[in-house]
Amino acid sequence: MDKKLNWGLLSTAKINQALIRPLTASKRTRLLAVASRSLSSAESYAREWKIPRAHGSYEALLADPEIDVIYNPLPNHLHAEWSIKALRAGKHVLCEKPIALTLAEVDAMTQAAKETGKVLAEAFMxxxxxxxxxxxxxxxxxxxxxxxxxxxxxxxxxxxxxxxxxxxxxxxxxxxxxxxxxxxxxxxxxxxxxxxxxxxxxxxxxxxxxxxxxxxxxxxxxxxxxxxxxxxxxxxxxxxxxxxxxxxxxxxxxxxxxxxxxxxxxxxxxxxxxxxxxxxxGEVDDMCDAITQNKAPRVSLADSRGNxxxxxxxxxxxxxxxxxxxxxx
Ligand SMILES: NC(=O)c1ccc[n+]([C@@H]2O[C@H](COP(=O)([O-])OP(=O)(O)OC[C@H]3O[C@@H](n4cnc5c(N)ncnc54)[C@H](OP(=O)(O)O)[C@@H]3O)[C@@H](O)[C@H]2O)c1
Structure with missing residues (x-):
């Protein structure tokens, strides 16, 4: 049995609620932290959803050494910027759809995943x-x-x-x-x-x-x-x-x-x-397989680029x- 992967939610986005149940129910994951642009909003969100840690900035979540995987549900124009920052901070990233808004962004994300050896996949559940x-x-x-x-x-x-x-x-x-x-x-x-x-x-x-x-x-x-x-x-x-x-x-x-x-x-x-x-x-399991078993994610970055x-x-x-x-x- 692999060690549980610690996940962090990058913001208090509405769509988080779709991920909280699988992340809590899976034997392979632990929902450890949430970040928000404001500490009070992160804290009240963490209390509401029983998430152990609250971070008052996205940077603080990326700097949390116990986080293995970042779920990125930011507005579309921030997908590339924060997924790249998370990869460069040594985290794996499940990024919401659409993965990015330009091909240059997808290419920069792909390059960051390649250079860091971390998994990056688009969340097409x-x-x-x-x-x-x-x-x-x-x-x-x-x-x-x-x-x-x-x-x-x-x-x-x-x-x-x-x-x-x-x-x-x-x-x-x-x-x-x-x-x-x-x-x-x-x-x-x-x-x-x-x-x-x-x-x-x-x-x-x-x-x-x-x-x-x-x-x-x-x-x-x-x-x-x-x-x-x-x-x-x-x-x-x-x-x-x-x-x-x-x-x-x-x-x-x-x-x-x-x-x-x-x-x-x-x-x-x-x-x-x-x-x-x-x-x-399905997307949570696929990320876990990619991280712990070195399997290619089902939604490849080439596939995301094509979309x-x-x-x-x-x-x-x-x-x-x-x-x-x-x-x-
Ligand atoms: N796969 C699916 O089923 C599915 C379904 C719905 C949405 N999505 C995707 O998930 C993403 C988020 O959608 P959502 O409806 O959950 O969005 P939302 O509720 O508006 O959440 C976006 C979050 O981004 C943060 N944020 C950072 N900068 C912001 C800015 N300048 N303006 C507004 N918010 C900002 C805010 O969190 P803080 O205030 O906590 O920092 C906000 O809660 C989108 O990419 C969307 O396409 C996917």
């Missing part, structure tokens, strides 16, 4: 879920025939005023926040980056995209279409269409413990039940009104 693994297995088995089309969506009504997602300087916008999921899913199913993309956006008051409508064309002949947005009710879906059959995934990104896939062939539909467990435990490159190309397409090739990025 859905990638580790048995439902995603099953969908990929079905596609790879050839059961759907040759894949032609992948459709996806992730939208919700964003009503919180002052939310980081509405701030352009912080990397706000629906494609960075939720469009990244159907893009990542399509790239995972195809196992490649698109050759070419085209996108439209509906721009909100703050200059971010309130809604994004995108298309991707892959070398293998697969086409993908997705939408993301802050102005529609909560909706998530993936549909994978092959020449022989199609696979629908009603809850692709946040599956419940018991989820199901629908495999349709002609007028027959088969339900495939998935027993999923705790959604966010960022695709999002940037889609944004450029929406800006210019022209298709954008990814061949050169």
């Amino acid at each position: 859905y990638r580790h879920h048995p439902q995603t693994l099953k969908a990929k297995e079905i596609v790879d088995s050839g059961a759907l025939g040759k894949i032609q089309l992948i459709k996806g969506a992730f939208t919700f009504n964003l009503t919180r005023e002052g939310d980081i997602r509405l701030n352009k300087e912080m990397g706000g916008g629906s494609i960075w926040d939720v469009g990244c999921y159907p893009i990542s899913f399509a790239r995972t199913i195809v196992g490649a980056d698109p050759l070419e993309v085209f996108g439209w956006q509906v721009t909100g008051q703050s200059g971010i995209d309130d809604s994004f409508y995108g298309q991707m064309r892959f070398e293998s002949g697969v086409h993908a279409q997705f939408d993301s947005g802050f102005k529609s009710p909560f909706r998530t879906m993936i549909e994978i269409v092959g020449t022989e059959a199609s696979l629908s995934i009603p809850s692709p990104f946040k599956p419940e413990r018991n989820s199901e896939l629908l495999l349709s062939r002609g007028d027959k539909a088969e339900k495939i039940k998935i027993n999923g467990g705790m959604l966010y435990m 960022v490159a695709t999002i940037l190309a889609l944004l450029e397409s929406a800006r210019t009104g022209k298709p954008v090739s990814l061949a050169k990025s």
Whole structure:
């Protein structure tokens, strides 16, 4: 049995609450500390969530010699800066999606991970879920025939005023926040980056995209279409269409413990039940495997780079009104 890895939360972000249960329940991890820009907020957060240590600055958390792993759920524009600082302080890092906002940032993060020998991975929790693994297995088995089309969506009504997602300087916008999921899913199913993309956006008051409508064309002949947005009710879906059959995934990104896939062939539909467990435990286990067993993280930095490159190309397409090739990025 490996020693328990000590984790520290870099801020009091809302999304921490998804990680606190797996970090507390896992036999491989101990949630040791939380940091906030203010000591009083770190202390009250630590009391509320029964976290043993509170640090009044992010620097103090990185300087804590007992911390092995940093969970980075900062606003998107701070992912690169603080993940690099954490790596250079000798910590492993699980960084929230999107891992960064430019390719130069992803490259600097990759370089820091390489130089320090520490693990850095993007927290795409859905990638580790048995439902995603099953969908990929079905596609790879050839059961759907040759894949032609992948459709996806992730939208919700964003009503919180002052939310980081509405701030352009912080990397706000629906494609960075939720469009990244159907893009990542399509790239995972195809196992490649698109050759070419085209996108439209509906721009909100703050200059971010309130809604994004995108298309991707892959070398293998697969086409993908997705939408993301802050102005529609909560909706998530993936549909994978092959020449022989199609696979629908009603809850692709946040599956419940018991989820199901629908495999349709002609007028027959088969339900495939998935027993999923705790959604966010997968990324915690994957980090532990990477750190203690030297396994490659399931979401590689090259894969994360491909997702960022695709999002940037889609944004450029929406800006210019022209298709954008990814061949050169
Ligand atoms: N994987 C998922 O399921 C999932 C779900 C939701 C969000 N996310 C990702 O997690 C990240 C955080 O999202 P969230 O909704 O949890 O954000 P949030 O509640 O707004 O938290 C962000 C935290 O960052 C800290 N911070 C540092 N500088 C800041 C600044 N200039 N402005 C605002 N906050 C600042 C604050 O903590 P202190 O005040 O304590 O310093 C704040 O609590 C995003 O990257 C998002 O994409 C992932």
